[in-house]
Amino acid sequence: MRSLDKLYSKSMWTLVIILIIGLALLSMFPFIWMFLNSLKSQAEINLIPPHILPERWMFENYIHAWFKPEATFGRYFINSTIVAGAGTLFMLAVCIPISYAISHFSFKGSKWIFFFVISTMMIPSDITIIPNFVTLRHFPFAGNNNWLGQGGQGFYDSYMGIMLPFFASAFSIFLLRQAFLSVPKEYFEASQVDGMTYFRYLCTVLVPLSAPSIVTASLFSFIGKWNSVLWPLLITSNEALRPLQVGLLYFVSEEGHNYHHLMAAATFTIVPIVVLYIFAQKWFHSGAVATGLKG
Amino acid sequence: MVRTAALKLKNRVLGTKSGNSTGASIGTAAAVSAPVKPTYRKVSKLKQKEARTGWMYAMPALLLLILFQLWPMLFGLWISFWKWGFVPEKFIGLDNYARIFLREIFYIDPDRGFRIGEIGQSIIVTIYYAIGTIPVSIVLAFIIAYFLFQSIKGKAMLRTIFFLPFITSQVAAAIVFKWIFHPNVGIANSVMESVGLKKQNWLVDPDPIFSKWLALIGLKWPSWLPIELGGPTYALLIIMLFTVWGSVGFNIVIFLAGLSNISKELYEAAKIDGARTTALIRHVTLPLISPMLFLLTIVSVIGSFESFNAFYVFTNGEGGPRGSTMSLPLYIFRAFYTYGQVGYAAAVSMFLFVILLALTWVQYRFGEKRVHYQR
Numbered sequence: 001m002r003s004l005d006k007l008y009s010k011s012m013w014t015l016v017i018i019l020i021i022g023l024a025l026l027s028m029f030p031f032i033w034m035f036l037n038s039l040k041s042q043a044e045i046n047l048i049p050p051h052i053l054p055e056r057w058m059f060e061n062y063i064h065a066w067f068k069p070e071a072t073f074g075r076y077f078i079n080s081t082i083v084a085g086a087g088t089l090f091m092l093a094v095c096i097p098i099s100y101a102i103s104h105f106s107f108k109g110s111k112w113i114f115f116f117v118i119s120t121m122m123i124p125s126d127i128t129i130i131p132n133f134v135t136l137r138h139f140p141f142a143g144n145n146n147w148l149g150q151g152g153q154g155f156y157d158s159y160m161g162i163m164l165p166f167f168a169s170a171f172s173i174f175l176l177r178q179a180f181l182s183v184p185k186e187y188f189e190a191s192q193v194d195g196m197t198y199f200r201y202l203c204t205v206l207v208p209l210s211a212p213s214i215v216t217a218s219l220f221s222f223i224g225k226w227n228s229v230l231w232p233l234l235i236t237s238n239e240a241l242r243p244l245q246v247g248l249l250y251f252v253s254e255e256g257h258n259y260h261h262l263m264a265a266a267t268f269t270i271v272p273i274v275v276l277y278i279f280a281q282k283w284f285h286s287g288a289v290a291t292g293l294k295g
Numbered sequence: 296m297v298r299t300a301a302l303k304l305k306n307r308v309l310g311t312k313s314g315n316s317t318g319a320s321i322g323t324a325a326a327v328s329a330p331v332k333p334t335y336r337k338v339s340k341l342k343q344k345e346a347r348t349g350w351m352y353a354m355p356a357l358l359l360l361i362l363f364q365l366w367p368m369l370f371g372l373w374i375s376f377w378k379w380g381f382v383p384e385k386f387i388g389l390d391n392y393a394r395i396f397l398r399e400i401f402y403i404d405p406d407r408g409f410r411i412g413e414i415g416q417s418i419i420v421t422i423y424y425a426i427g428t429i430p431v432s433i434v435l436a437f438i439i440a441y442f443l444f445q446s447i448k449g450k451a452m453l454r455t456i457f458f459l460p461f462i463t464s465q466v467a468a469a470i471v472f473k474w475i476f477h478p479n480v481g482i483a484n485s486v487m488e489s490v491g492l493k494k495q496n497w498l499v500d501p502d503p504i505f506s507k508w509l510a511l512i513g514l515k516w517p518s519w520l521p522i523e524l525g526g527p528t529y530a531l532l533i534i535m536l537f538t539v540w541g542s543v544g545f546n547i548v549i550f551l552a553g554l555s556n557i558s559k560e561l562y563e564a565a566k567i568d569g570a571r572t573t574a575l576i577r578h579v580t581l582p583l584i585s586p587m588l589f590l591l592t593i594v595s596v597i598g599s600f601e602s603f604n605a606f607y608v609f610t611n612g613e614g615g616p617r618g619s620t621m622s623l624p625l626y627i628f629r630a631f632y633t634y635g636q637v638g639y640a641a642a643v644s645m646f647l648f649v650i651l652l653a654l655t656w657v658q659y660r661f662g663e664k665r666v667h668y669q670r
Binding site for chain 1: 366600
């Protein structure tokens with residue numbers, strides 16, 4: 001009976017392993033296929049049945065794809081790096097203080113602030129898009145607008161327009177609050193006794209001790225901004241301001257069926273995020289566990 | 296620099312020089328801070344300062360959230376009562392909503408009877424999409440997470456492999472998927488041919504799958520029944536596959552976080568009692584992970600009603616073939632961007648918001664009872 005049990009669980013285990021490996025291969029297949037096809041020639045990419053490996057590895061596809069669009073991908077990369085990088089820094093600058101306030105300071109209203117932040121998570125992004133567009137276009141004193149928000153184009157067609165609505169992220173605030181709460185309260189009390197300023201405690205104790213969660217929040221924010229399509233597409237019309245994903249969309253409509261160029265462009269838009277993730281993953285996973293998503 | 300400051304403070308709290316153990320600090324810390332007894336006035340002054348600083352620190356984020364989250368709700372509601380192009384034109388009261396409910400969900404055609412409108416079709420599309428993606432994605436993620444949680448070799452690599460699709464840009468990934476399912480030169484059709492099946496027009500075939508099945512047994516889709524009820528088209532199925540591929544990694548991360556919170560003793564106790572692996576999963580793991588399941592279900596349902604990117608990139612923003620991949624957000628986007636009907640688009644997004652609220656409420660009402668909380 002025992003041995004039958006063992007055999008049963010062993011065969012189950014083998015089945016699961018096969019399933020997992022199969023799924024992993026399926027999961028990777030689009031990436032592998034994309035990379036292999038980005039190195040084929042125009043003639044070879046249209047062969048039926050397809051070759052697995054390219055006959056000649058055409059690295060010039062990458063050069064072509066990089067320089068082909070009117071504004072070039074170099075420009076798109078710079079735009080995306082600015083929007084995602086600066087946007088993430090601003091996000092941290094805005095979200096760390098509020099998380100600190102609601103996790104460490106006991107004052108009337110701190111509970112309500114937290115409740116308000118969490119409830120904004122429920123508001124679907126589709127609702128906010130149209131009013132936010134109007135708000136940014138008529139932002140007072142921005143982009144030649146007068147104090148009533150008339151006359152100019154506000155933050156329409158600017159980096160600020162792409163970034164501003166996402167400085168305050170309810171998700172990041174939630175994550176950072178959980179992380180700050182897990183730092184023992186005694187440190188804070190001791191720092192008060194020592195006469196340390198609130199700000200100094202934040203910079204020298206809280207932030208370093210919560211590094212994994214801060215990295216996690218930054219990574220989520222950076223990836224989200226790097227990959228966002230809808231908002232940048234709406235708020236910009238100037239080609240020189242297009243971030244990567246929007247540029248890629250236009251590249252698709254321009255290049256049409258030159259799939260070897262499309263594959264090359266897709267590959268180099270994915271690579272930076274993958275590299276970033278691989279570097280940050282150690283912190284990222286401990287940070288994700290530390291969000292307090294527990295039973 | 297920063298690290299040493301933190302360590303110094305920690306040492307002071309612990310009252311030691313070595314200061315490597317964080318966990319044991321609580322008792323000692325209380326002893327250190329206890330002798331200092333500020334007078335009552337000092338305390339109230341300190342409290343005031345704390346409140347002032349607290350509000351000051353919270354203010355920037357609060358203002359931004361009010362301006363870009365709360366205000367849009369009210370402002371969007373206001374816009375939805377207007378005929379509003381790029382500038383406000385005319386206050387028309389409930390006309391935008393009348394259009395939604397009287398024409399766009401369903402209508403009665405004098406010749407053909409009951410027909411489904413564009414919003415009605417979007418809702419049906421979203422229901423197919425939710426049913427086709429959420430269970431598959433959650434079940435797969437659970438199996439993989441359960442496996443990855445056991446100590447096995449190559450765990451970190453597998454985790455990365457499954458997570459990569461989630462962080463990949465959907466625009467770039469959709470290019471690859473569209474290429475895989477290209478009707479002439481895609482590898483999907485090559486595979487179909489090599490196993491002896493017919494080639495398909497994947498992304499452009501407008502016939503839904505139920506009507507295809509009927510055709511297989513020689514029947515025709517009845518003309519009195521709206522064709523939108525004939526199931527998802529291949530294009531929608533491919534978008535579902537794409538979504539499952541992209542979302543499994545995220546669900547795995549959530550499940551792994553949940554699994555690591557289950558105490559080892561529970562498993563060992565069950566094992567001593569002679570429970571098999573399947574019994575362990577059913578009676579220990581699943582109940583204890585149910586809060587995660589609940590969270591993922593709610594998030595996924597909201598996610599499917601809000602999904603835009605995948606639908607946009609697969610169909611170049613047109614929702615084709617024949618509107619069979621037009622999600623509600625894509626419909627709103629088109630009303631706004633392509634047709635410039637800002638007021639109407641705002642009204643539809645309010646409608647979407649009400650649907651989401653109702654769905655979330657229903658899930659809470661019926662889901663919460665089945666969730667097992669550890670506390």
